[in-house]
Amino acid sequence: MEWLSEFGAIAAMQGFNGLSVFCVLLLMALGLAIIFGQMGVINMAHGEFLTIGAYTTYLLSSLVQTWCPWMQPYYFFFAIALSFVVAGAVGWVVEWVMISRLYHRPLDTLLATWGLSLVMQQAFRSIFGAREVSANPPEWLMGAVNLTDAIEIPRNGLFVMGLTVLMTGGIFLMLYRTRWGLHVRATVQNRIMSRAVGINTRKVDRMTFALGCGVAGVAGAAFTTIGSTGPTAGSLYIVDTFLVVVFGGAASLFGTIASAFAIAQTQSLSEFFMSGSMAKVLTLSIVILILLMRPQGLFSSKVRK
Amino acid sequence: MDSRLTGPTRFFPRRLALGAAALSLIAASVFSQMTLADDANTTGLAVTPTEVTVGQLHSATGTMAISETGSIQAERLAIDQINASGGILGRQIKIIQEDGASDWPTFAEKARKLLVNDKVATVFGCWTSASRKAVLPVFEKENGLLYYPTFYEGLEQSKNVIYTGQEATQQILASLDWIAKTKGAKTFYLIGSDYIWPRTSMKIARKHIENVLHGTVVGEDYYPLGNTQFGSLINKVKLKKPDVVFAAVVGGSNVAFYKQLKAAGVDSTKQTLLTLSVTEDELLGIGGENMKGFYASMKYFQSLDNPNNKAFVEAFKAKYGKDSVMGDVTQAAYLGPWLWKAAVEKAGSFDVDKVVAASPGIELKTAPEGYVKIHENHHLWSKTRIGEVQADGQFKVVYESDLIEPNPFPKGYQ
Numbered sequence: 105m106e107w108l109s110e111f112g113a114i115a116a117m118q119g120f121n122g123l124s125v126f127c128v129l130l131l132m133a134l135g136l137a138i139i140f141g142q143m144g145v146i147n148m149a150h151g152e153f154l155t156i157g158a159y160t161t162y163l164l165s166s167l168v169q170t171w172c173p174w175m176q177p178y179y180f181f182f183a184i185a186l187s188f189v190v191a192g193a194v195g196w197v198v199e200w201v202m203i204s205r206l207y208h209r210p211l212d213t214l215l216a217t218w219g220l221s222l223v224m225q226q227a228f229r230s231i232f233g234a235r236e237v238s239a240n241p242p243e244w245l246m247g248a249v250n251l252t253d254a255i256e257i258p259r260n261g262l263f264v265m266g267l268t269v270l271m272t273g274g275i276f277l278m279l280y281r282t283r284w285g286l287h288v289r290a291t292v293q294n295r296i297m298s299r300a301v302g303i304n305t306r307k308v309d310r311m312t313f314a315l316g317c318g319v320a321g322v323a324g325a326a327f328t329t330i331g332s333t334g335p336t337a338g339s340l341y342i343v344d345t346f347l348v349v350v351f352g353g354a355a356s357l358f359g360t361i362a363s364a365f366a367i368a369q370t371q372s373l374s375e376f377f378m379s380g381s382m383a384k385v386l387t388l389s390i391v392i393l394i395l396l397m398r399p400q401g402l403f404s405s406k407v408r409k
Numbered sequence: 410m411d412s413r414l415t416g417p418t419r420f421f422p423r424r425l426a427l428g429a430a431a432l433s434l435i436a437a438s439v440f441s442q443m444t445l446a447d448d449a450n451t452t453g454l455a456v457t458p459t460e461v462t463v464g465q466l467h468s469a470t471g472t473m474a475i476s477e478t479g480s481i482q483a484e485r486l487a488i489d490q491i492n493a494s495g496g497i498l499g500r501q502i503k504i505i506q507e508d509g510a511s512d513w514p515t516f517a518e519k520a521r522k523l524l525v526n527d528k529v530a531t532v533f534g535c536w537t538s539a540s541r542k543a544v545l546p547v548f549e550k551e552n553g554l555l556y557y558p559t560f561y562e563g564l565e566q567s568k569n570v571i572y573t574g575q576e577a578t579q580q581i582l583a584s585l586d587w588i589a590k591t592k593g594a595k596t597f598y599l600i601g602s603d604y605i606w607p608r609t610s611m612k613i614a615r616k617h618i619e620n621v622l623h624g625t626v627v628g629e630d631y632y633p634l635g636n637t638q639f640g641s642l643i644n645k646v647k648l649k650k651p652d653v654v655f656a657a658v659v660g661g662s663n664v665a666f667y668k669q670l671k672a673a674g675v676d677s678t679k680q681t682l683l684t685l686s687v688t689e690d691e692l693l694g695i696g697g698e699n700m701k702g703f704y705a706s707m708k709y710f711q712s713l714d715n716p717n718n719k720a721f722v723e724a725f726k727a728k729y730g731k732d733s734v735m736g737d738v739t740q741a742a743y744l745g746p747w748l749w750k751a752a753v754e755k756a757g758s759f760d761v762d763k764v765v766a767a768s769p770g771i772e773l774k775t776a777p778e779g780y781v782k783i784h785e786n787h788h789l790w791s792k793t794r795i796g797e798v799q800a801d802g803q804f805k806v807v808y809e810s811d812l813i814e815p816n817p818f819p820k821g822y823q
Binding site: 259332 | 632663
């Protein structure tokens with residue numbers, strides 16, 4: 105009997121782990137879903153915008169520690185907001201200087217943003233040093249919540265989950281319930297026509313790109329609680345991020361959510377029964393098989409081409 | 410008229426400068442031809458009566474810069490100290506630093522450049538096994554000399570390499586014995602990143618656990634380099650309840666692994682964990698409070714209490730800032746220039762063959778880790794120590810072995 109309850113506890117924690125991985129994947133893919141999905145820009149520097157968020161959090165954390173330690177339990181919320189602003193601002197500048205000149209050459213954006221990612225990595229290294237740093241997450245974020253004696257739920261997992269729900273909800277509202285969202289969707293469907301009816305597509309592009317980068321910054325800030333902060337930390341996420349967005353079907357936010365869920369559950373479950381490396385192989389094989397059958401991804405918007 | 414006048418006058422000094430440059434080049438080459446006759450150097454290495462040139466080959470950029478920065482700093486410190494105390498055979502050491510850029514073919518190319526073009530007397534460099542394997546054929550073909558600082562999987566021995574870090578059996582066996590004895594450990598869970606070093610290390614650990622300690626390995630898992638999600642693994646550990654988690658996770662994964670362990674409520678009060686891959690350097694990224702009470706097996710910790718180490722830590726901090734930390738590999742890199750100095754002075758020559766021949770038996774009593782000695786197999790006799798992680802990012806040494814003989818090709822462990 106005791107064995108059974110223990111098994112139940114592990115199953116519950118494993119289920120939570122699947123959800124937790126799902127939220128991490130979704131959070132890191134959201135920004136790219138906006139940029140790649142809505143604008144068609146292949147942003148290879150997406151991971152570095154995550155890193156910007158992580159370093160912003162680190163900077164704020166060390167500032168708080170030296171100047172006002174009493175802020176320690178609360179600073180994290182400011183860090184997330186600030187990460188959004190900083191990453192968004194950098195994204196705004198990047199769109200203005202680089203991306204806006206490449207909209208007609210989508211494949212060149214791949215190369216240009218790859219270059220950008222290398223430049224940014226080396227910039228982080230020159231500014232913050234090559235070694236990894238550790239942002240001190242507030243005490244209440246570390247440790248586990250004990251639901252029962254055996255079931256322990258990581259608090260940072262819960263936090264990331266809450267944040268993901270909030271961000272996804274927010275982006276949904278912005279895309280489908282605001283005037284700006286309408287402009288974005290119109291521009292995605294038909295750029296020339298949108299311009300003809302008076303939408304300033306340049307402005308829309310810039311805002312969309314900045315928003316996507318800002319969301320990446322938020323993800324980066326949140327990930328300081330579960331992962332490393334270093335010059336190349338962002339590159340750890342880039343492959344999974346593209347996987348989620350491409351598998352979900354580019355121009356669909358629903359697709360991104362569904363694909364993050366599917367990949368997370370497959371990964372989490374198979375990891376439990378086999379070695380981590382083999383689990384990755386299995387997950388990728390399944391994704392490739394499904395993409396062979398549905399090249400457009402799980403969901404795709406129905407647009408006449 | 411004006412232009413005709415100013416033209417040549419502007420041109421003339423430039424031509425003069427060119428001529429002077431050419432002259433000085435010829436002079437330099439004649440000069441270096443002359444120095445070839447010097448008795449300390451018979452093989453055309455870059456040695457003059459006042460100077461000897463050495464190479465430094467690490468990744469200053471790219472992914473591996475995280476780890477290799479400490480080694481670069483330690484080697485420079487040692488060389489500065491040697492120069493300040495009069496150099497080697499009366500010559501000051503000049504460093505040519507090349508950047509391997511975390512890319513293995515680049516390492517091979519730069520190694521060739523250092524040996525063939527610059528004719529350096531020795532090279533201090535490499536960090537990952539992959540980079541060492543990439544430069545090894547170059548060093549063997551050009552008959553160079555490499556001082557390699559990282560603890561590694563063993564199964565290698567080259568005439569042209571001196572390994573100043575520990576090979577796998579030195580690092581693993583003593584620490585497993587200790588944990589089995591003091592913690593009464595019988596069941597082990599082996600976890601590593603998925604590449605040659607963790608896999609080889611775990612293979613050795615498994616043989617030792619099963620054949621010598623008569624314990625059981627209840628789980629063995631490898632995760633891809635750069636993996637950031639360890640939730641499933643942590644649940645498996647919770648399910649299997651091993652006495653000891655034995656870990657060799659590296660890079661960014663390392664940080665994610667320990668942060669998520671802590672978040673899942675697995676801390677040192679509930680689980681004994683022994684790692685092969687966390688030094689003071691890694692703790693900067695992980696945060697001491699996230700790993701408090703876990704154990705690491707290394708030959709050197711910054712907190713070692715002996716006069717050599719006090720002087721080393723003080724000099725390092727004076728040069729690179731009071732917040733800098735020194736890990737195991739940093740210390741091993743620091744040994745390189747000193748071991749080379751001792752061998753060169755024993756041989757009375759910079760000639761690679763003579764230095765190599767003089768190397769076995771070289772002792773260093775001033776090493777921060779204590780006493781080391783070069784074995785015939787080019788590895789070092791060294792002690793293994795267990796450190797317990799403290800919240801401030803340092804280790805408390807809880808165990809120190811006797812001097813262990815290096816054994817890169819352990820019988821019965823392959």
